[in-house]
Amino acid sequence: xxxxxxxxxxxxxxxxxxxxxxxxxxxxxxxxxxxxxxxxxxxxxxxxxxxxxxxxxxxxxxxxxxxxxxxxxxxxxxxxxxxxxxxxxxxxxxxxxxxxxxxxxxxxxxxxxxxxxxxxxxxxxxxxxxxxxxxxxxxxxxxxxxxxxxxxxxxxxxxxxxxxxxxxxxxxxxxxxxxxxxxxxxxxxxxxxxxxxxxxxxxxxxxxxxxxxxxxxxxxxxxxxxxxxxxxxxxxxxxxxxxxxxxxxxxxxxxxxxxxxxxxxxxxxxxxxxxxxxxxxxxxxxxxxxxxxxxxxxxxxxxxxxxxxxxxxxxxxxxxxxxxxxxxxxxxxxxxxxxxxxxxxxxxxxxxxxxxxxxxxxxxxxxxxxxxxxxxxxxxxxxxxxxxxxxxxxxxxxxxxxxxxxxxxxxxxxxxxxxxxxxxxxxxxxxxxxxxxxxxxxxxxxxxxxxxxxxxxxxxxxxxxxxxxxxxxxxxxxxxxxxxxxxxxxxxxxxxxxxxxxxxxxxxxxxxxxxxxxxxxxxxxxxxxxxxxxxxxxxxxxxxxxxxxxxxxxxxxxxxxxxxxxxxxxxxxxxxxxxxxxxxxxxxxxxxxxxxxxxxxxxxxxxxxxxxxxxxxxxxxxxxxxxxxxxxxxxxxxxxxxxxxxxxxxxxxxxxxxxxxxxxxxxxxxxxxxxxxxxxxxxxxxxxx
Amino acid sequence: xxxxxxxxxxxxxxxxxxxxxxxxxxxxxxxxxxxxxxxxxxxxxxxxxxxxxxxxxxxxxxxxxxxxxxxxxxxxxxxxxxxxxxxxxxxxxxxxxxxxxxxxxxxxxxxxxxxxxxxxxxxxxxxxxxxxxxxxxxxxxxxxxxxxxxxxxxxxxxxxxxxxxxxxxxxxxxxxxxxxxxxxxxxxxxxx
Numbered sequence: 001x002x003x004x005x006x007x008x009x010x011x012x013x014x015x016x017x018x019x020x021x022x023x024x025x026x027x028x029x030x031x032x033x034x035x036x037x038x039x040x041x042x043x044x045x046x047x048x049x050x051x052x053x054x055x056x057x058x059x060x061x062x063x064x065x066x067x068x069x070x071x072x073x074x075x076x077x078x079x080x081x082x083x084x085x086x087x088x089x090x091x092x093x094x095x096x097x098x099x100x101x102x103x104x105x106x107x108x109x110x111x112x113x114x115x116x117x118x119x120x121x122x123x124x125x126x127x128x129x130x131x132x133x134x135x136x137x138x139x140x141x142x143x144x145x146x147x148x149x150x151x152x153x154x155x156x157x158x159x160x161x162x163x164x165x166x167x168x169x170x171x172x173x174x175x176x177x178x179x180x181x182x183x184x185x186x187x188x189x190x191x192x193x194x195x196x197x198x199x200x201x202x203x204x205x206x207x208x209x210x211x212x213x214x215x216x217x218x219x220x221x222x223x224x225x226x227x228x229x230x231x232x233x234x235x236x237x238x239x240x241x242x243x244x245x246x247x248x249x250x251x252x253x254x255x256x257x258x259x260x261x262x263x264x265x266x267x268x269x270x271x272x273x274x275x276x277x278x279x280x281x282x283x284x285x286x287x288x289x290x291x292x293x294x295x296x297x298x299x300x301x302x303x304x305x306x307x308x309x310x311x312x313x314x315x316x317x318x319x320x321x322x323x324x325x326x327x328x329x330x331x332x333x334x335x336x337x338x339x340x341x342x343x344x345x346x347x348x349x350x351x352x353x354x355x356x357x358x359x360x361x362x363x364x365x366x367x368x369x370x371x372x373x374x375x376x377x378x379x380x381x382x383x384x385x386x387x388x389x390x391x392x393x394x395x396x397x398x399x400x401x402x403x404x405x406x407x408x409x410x411x412x413x414x415x416x417x418x419x420x421x422x423x424x425x426x427x428x429x430x431x432x433x434x435x436x437x438x439x440x441x442x443x444x445x446x447x448x449x450x451x452x453x454x455x456x457x458x459x460x461x462x463x464x465x466x467x468x469x470x471x472x473x474x475x476x477x478x479x480x481x482x483x484x485x486x487x488x489x490x491x492x493x494x495x496x497x498x499x500x501x502x503x504x505x506x507x508x509x510x511x512x513x514x515x516x517x518x519x520x521x522x523x524x525x526x527x528x529x530x531x532x533x534x535x536x537x538x539x540x541x542x543x544x545x546x547x548x549x550x551x552x553x554x555x556x557x558x559x560x561x562x563x564x565x566x567x568x569x570x571x572x573x574x575x576x577x578x579x580x581x582x583x584x585x586x587x588x589x590x591x592x593x594x595x596x597x598x599x600x601x602x603x604x605x606x607x608x609x610x611x612x613x614x615x616x617x618x619x620x621x622x623x624x625x626x627x628x629x630x631x632x633x634x635x636x637x638x639x640x641x642x643x644x645x646x647x648x649x650x651x652x653x654x655x656x657x658x659x660x661x662x663x664x665x666x667x668x669x670x671x672x673x674x675x676x677x678x679x680x681x682x683x684x685x686x687x688x689x
Numbered sequence: 690x691x692x693x694x695x696x697x698x699x700x701x702x703x704x705x706x707x708x709x710x711x712x713x714x715x716x717x718x719x720x721x722x723x724x725x726x727x728x729x730x731x732x733x734x735x736x737x738x739x740x741x742x743x744x745x746x747x748x749x750x751x752x753x754x755x756x757x758x759x760x761x762x763x764x765x766x767x768x769x770x771x772x773x774x775x776x777x778x779x780x781x782x783x784x785x786x787x788x789x790x791x792x793x794x795x796x797x798x799x800x801x802x803x804x805x806x807x808x809x810x811x812x813x814x815x816x817x818x819x820x821x822x823x824x825x826x827x828x829x830x831x832x833x834x835x836x837x838x839x840x841x842x843x844x845x846x847x848x849x850x851x852x853x854x855x856x857x858x859x860x861x862x863x864x865x866x867x868x869x870x871x872x873x874x875x876x877x878x879x880x881x
Contacts, residue, residue, distance in 0.1 A: 003756050011752065011765055015772035022776050026783035120849040 033062040033085055040081045041071055046149040048072040048171030061086070069093060073150065073169040092291045096170030096185040098153070098163050101201050102138035104679035105158035109137055125179040134678050135624065136199050138182050144174035189290045191236045192312050193599045195566075195616045203675035204625060205252035205267060207617055210566070210592040211238040215252055215267055216676075222270055222669040230274040231285045238591050239311045240304060242279060242350045243333060245272025246342050246657065249586040257675050260629050263637040265672045272657075273665040279346070284353050290317035295605055298323060298381040300367050301388035303331020304587045305534070307351065308594030309387045309601075310359045316602045320359050321381070325366035331389060333587065339653040368406035373537045374497050377555045383601050384537040389590055407535075408557075409493070409500025413437050413444060413528040420447060429523035430454040433503060435490060435575065436461065437528020438468060444526065445482040457520065459485045459505060461570075461577060489573025490525075491517060494540060494558035499523060512570035529575050534597040536560040538604065562600035563612040565593060567619045571612075624677050632683060638668045693824055698879070700828035706804055707836045708866075708873040713804025717837060718862050720795070722848075727841035731834030733795035735827065738808050740777065741770040742826030745809040746819055766809050767801050774800045804833060836873075840865060 038058035045053040049070045051060050060066040061082060068090045069079040076092060083090035115124050115131040121143040124130050130139050140159035152167035153174060161174070161183060174183045181199045196202045196212060205215040213234055221230040234241045248268050256264035278285055295318050299310040302324025310322040328334055329351050333342065355361055365371050367388075376384045386407070413434060432453050434441040445456040460467050464474065464486040478484065485505060491514075492504035503522045509515040540558040564571040567589075568579035600610045617623055641658040648656060660668065673680040706712050713734075720730040745766045753759050778796050781789040799805060808829045812822040843865050852861060 004758055004761055007752060007756055007758050008761055008765060008768070011748070011768055015768060019772055019775055019779075022779050026779040028782050118849045119851050123849060 031062050034058050036085045037061050037082050040078055040085065042074045042078065044073050044149045044171070046073050046169075046171040046173050048169070048173065067091070072096065073171045075169075094187045094189055094290045096172070096187045096190070097165055097168045098170065098172075098174050098183055099186040100138065100144075100161045100163065100183045102136075102160055102180075102182045103201065103674065103676050104137065105160050106132065106138075106140045107159065108682075109134055109679050115139075122177070122179045130180070134201075134676070136180050136182055136201060136677060137679070138180065143177050143179075144183050147173050147177040149173060188236070188288050189316055192287070192315055192595070193602070194237070195612050197613050198615045198617060198621065198623065201676045202617065202623070203677075204255040204257060205265075205675075207623065208251045208255045210251065210586070210589040211244075211595065212592060213237050213252075213271075216672065216674050218274070219265070219267070219270060219669050219672040220674060222274060222665060223672070225666070227274045227277045228281070228283070228285055231278045232287060234271060234274070235285060235287050237595060238588070239308055239354055240350055240587065240591060241271055241275035242346050243304070243342060244268070244588055244591070245275045246346070247337065248588050251588075257626065257629060257673055257680060258671060260627070261632045262634040266637055266640070266660075266668050269638070269640055269660055270665055270668055273660040273662075276659050279349055284356065286353070286357055287315055289315050289358070292319075293317040293605065295319065295382040296321070296380055297601060297605070298376045298384045300384065300386050301331070302326070302329040302361065302363070303387075303389045303590065304333055305389045305590040305594035305597070306331070306385075306387040307354050307359075308591045309385055309534075309598040311354045311357060312595050312598035313385070313601060314358050316598065318382075318602065318605070322359050322361045323365040323367065323371060323376075324361065324363050325369075327363050329361060329363070340648070340656050343653075343655050372406075372498060373408060374495075374555050374557060377537065377539050377557055382538065382605055383560075385597050385601050386532075386535045386537070387594055387597050408495050408498050409523055410525045410527065413440060413526045416526050417444060420444075428453070428526070429500075431520075431522045432524045432526060433457045433459060433490075433520065433522045434526045435459050435529050437526075439473070441526075441528045442469060442473065442477050442482065444528075446477060446480055449481050455483065455521075456481070457483045457485060457522070459488050459490060461487070461489060461508075461573075461575065463487050489570075490575060491561070491573050492559055493525070494556070496556050497554055500525060506572055508570070508572060512572060514572055533574060533576070533579060534562050534593060535574060536562060536597070536601050536604065560600065560604050560610055562597045563603075563610055564618075565596050566617065569620065626678055626680075629673075629680060630682055632673070635667075635671050637671070638664045693821075696821065696825055697828040700825055701832035701835065702873065702876040703879055705832045705836055705873055705876075706808065706829045707833055708870040709877075710807065711870075712807040713799075713802050713833060714866075716795075716799060716802065717833075717840070717866070718859060721837055721841040721844050721862065724838070724841050724845060727837050729791060730795045730799075731837050733792045733799060734804065734833050734837075735830040736792065737770075737774060737777075737796065737799055738805050738830035738833075739823065739826045741773055741805055742809050742812055742822050743819070744769055744773050746813065746817075746822045749813045762810065762813070763806070766806055770805060770809070771800050804830075836869065840869060843869075 038055055041054040041058060043054050047053070049057045049066065049072060051057040051066065051070075057066065057071060061068060061070060068083040068086055068088060069092065071078060079090045079092070110133040111131050112128065112133055113131055115127065117123060117127065119141050121130075121139040121141045124139050124141055129135060132139065138160050140155070142155050142161070144161050145153040145155055149171065150167050150169055152164045152169070153161050154164070156162035170185055172185050175181070175185055182201065194212065196207055203216045206213060209215060214236070218230040218233040221227070221233060231241060238244060245268060248271075250268045252267050253264040256267065258264050293316070297313050297318045297320050299306050299313065299320060299322045302322055306322060306324070307329065310320045314320045330347055333347055334344075367373070373384050409429070411428070416428060417440065428448065430453055432448050432455070434445060434457070436459070437444070441458050445458055448456050464484070467486070474484070487508045489506045489508055490503060491506040493500055493502070494504070495501045500523050501521070502519050503525065504517055504519050506514045507516045507518070536559065537557050538560055540556040559574070561574050564576055565579055568576040570576055603610045638660065641660070643654055643656050643658060647654060700706070704710060707714070707717055716730060720726050748765055748769050749762070753761060753765060774796060778789070781792070808826050812825050817825060840862075844862060847861060847865070856864075
């Protein structure tokens with residue numbers, strides 16, 4: 001008995017002592033925070049944070065390599081707990097949520113064959129790219145459902161995944177496993193910043209919309225009687241549903257698939273119906289604002305484009321001030337349209353909504369007179385967005401006393417030539433660059449050199465064969481000292497205070513891609529090209545090799561180019577062929593340009609690359625489409641009710657169009673085929689509802 | 690030499706520790722869903738079983754036997770194995786952090802697993818020499834690892850097959866193990 005106790009006790013004692021000594025010898029310092037953080041994390045090991053499992057994430061957080069809220073699977077409670085362990089403040093981010101983007105299950109879509117293999121979309125994808133004709137449609141085998149670590153996904157009645165928004169944590173596991181990229185993370189900010197891409201299911205109408213409105217989705221909301229939800233969907237990419245519903249040029253309706261049957265769906269009249277419904281209901285729909293970035297942004301121009309840019313910059317969490325030269329907001333919408341097409345009170349209500357969102361409008365502040373870009377940067381704005389809707393001659397003109405320019409160092413070639421002919425000496429510096437302008441540019445360049453300019457450059461986007469200057473003229477100008485740059489694009493301007501100091505020129509190859517970049521000393525830029533696109537000015541930090549840091553009052557700046565919109569033929573540079581002609585033809589195009597300017601600014605401010613998704617659908621992108629559809633019963637389009645002629649004569653300011661009644665809107669919404677890439681509602685597939 | 694060869698073949702195939710002796714079923718089912726987990730577990734098992742069998746042989750021969758305390762085998766073995774694994778873990782964390790991370794959670798997980806204890810007891814019961822014990826323990830654990838990898842391979846493939854809902858997961862796992870054990874029964878009689 002005693003032996004037994006002694007033996008086991010002895011073994012235990014020796015083992016215990018041995019371990020105690022070993023723990024001293026083999027002591028490894030482990031940051032106690034790591035363990036505490038790991039305990040606070042949900043332990044799902046979903047990998048949504050980008051680290052290998054929760055322990056990897058905890059180590060990264062403790063080491064300061066990841067922010068306390070890197071875990072996407074947990075909510076603000078956990079983030080706060082982790083922040084408390086680290087003793088820091090947590091910056092809250094907007095939650096993401098998964099959203100499947102396919103609307104027609106395998107039963108309703110066109111199939112190439114019947115798949116009867118392994119129940120996994122990735123395996124099915126290996127067999128001739130899946131059974132659906134549509135190259136991006138959901139294969140319905142539930143790989144995402146099985147992958148979801150939180151049980152937030154299930155297969156719905158159509159065999160399409162359904163997300164439970166309560167359970168979804170936005171970890172992105174489903175997005176990573178889906179071989180067709182049809183389920184993606186989404187949030188308000190992401191939807192504001194969205195561009196349609198080739199791997200998304202898009203209908204012809206929404207691809208045609210310059211503002212990028214999700215048209216099939218809002219018409220579906222109307223059909224279901226959720227009018228305010230329809231307004232919310234529209235406002236994600238267009239803050240002017242009342243205005244657009246009245247005066248939009250409707251590029252969407254010309255490509256509507258219903259054209260193959262009878263007449264297009266009255267998309268715009270439906271938009272007007274829900275917008276009017278919102279105005280008459282007395283409640284205003286605002287899309288939620290993202291957590292504050294605590295950054296100040298100034299937007300120049302109070303027209304449709306500037307208001308749009310200001311609204312979305314505000315919704316993305318920035319503090320926005322809007323500068324307008326005239327005493328009223330609205331720009332061309334205010335002054336260019338008759339009262340009977342766009343009543344002033346309608347426009348007022350719409351603009352009120354943008355101001356209510358938190359945009360601080362500063363009226364009668366003219367760029368170049370009351371404010372300048374450097375003066376705004378000095379005031380502490382992190383970016384100044386020029387959204388003057390095309391920046392034509394009128395805006396570019398110098399102030400009356402001829403001492404300041406709206407944009408530092410930038411003038412119009414035409415102004416220069418007018419001044420020359422008028423005999424006055426122009427406000428042009430020693431190093432001049434002329435953009436485009438054909439032969440006029442060559443003439444101006446010669447004149448500039450005669451009057452003592454140290455260097456004159458002429459930049460052409462096209463190759464020299466296409467510019468239209470003969471070899472002899474070219475040789476002559478070169479002999480006089482004019483320096484030509486063909487197939488080149490203005491990429492960036494930089495300067496100090498009110499002066500332009502450098503420009504960056506990108507040399508382009510045949511395909512329009514950048515082959516090289518060079519910085520040129522330029523203090524005056526003369527524009528011989530059409531209109532001026534939006535531009536973002538941001539402060540620049542002094543480079544170390546520059547002699548002497550700038551004095552306290554001085555501000556260094558440079559420009560950031562917004563990413564190219566869908567109509568641009570080339571992507572590089574400030575003046576992109578296609579874009580400057582197209583973006584200001586209609587209000588809806590200005591709205592699209594304004595939103596892209598806002599997105600570009602926000603991307604820049606949050607440290608992201610200012611560029612569109614590489615597979616973004618542009619005007620010249622080929623997208624799968626249909627040119628014929630199965631027979632569908634014809635339903636006539638509802639005519640827009642209009643004011644009788646007698647009333648129009650009696651009261652010329654009364655609005656001519658009256659808008660749909662609720663019944664008309666519901667009937668019209670039913671005409672929508674709810675198209676996808678190649679799917680649409682067929683009669684036998686419940687199309688008669 | 691042939692004696693050792695027989696011992697190895699017998700431990701791996703004929704008397705496979707899991708498929709013939711049914712020891713260590715819990716981690717067998719628990720870690721056979723993913724191949725990388727299964728391989729980590731297999732490595733940890735080989736490591737721990739070989740080491741613990743060697744230690745328990747010494748405890749048996751030099752402590753329990755001289756004092757006629759063989760009836761305390763189970764308690765003493767568990768005590769020794771648990772402390773040993775703990776010690777090894779500390780040592781690895783300090784000296785070979787790479788291996789420590791690779792074995793990860795599996796090391797403490799199998800501290801007092803019945804397969805580990807079973808191999809130790811089996812080798813002592815059959816009065817093996819120290820070298821024989823080492824070879825037997827190593828071969829047994831390799832057999833365990835092999836069975837684990839085979840099962841994981843089957844389960845990974847069956848996970849994507851259309852399986853009736855009530856059979857998914859552990860039920861099908863158990864059926865698979867049973868069929869696997871039946872297949873291994875074919876080795877019976879090869880070695881006496």
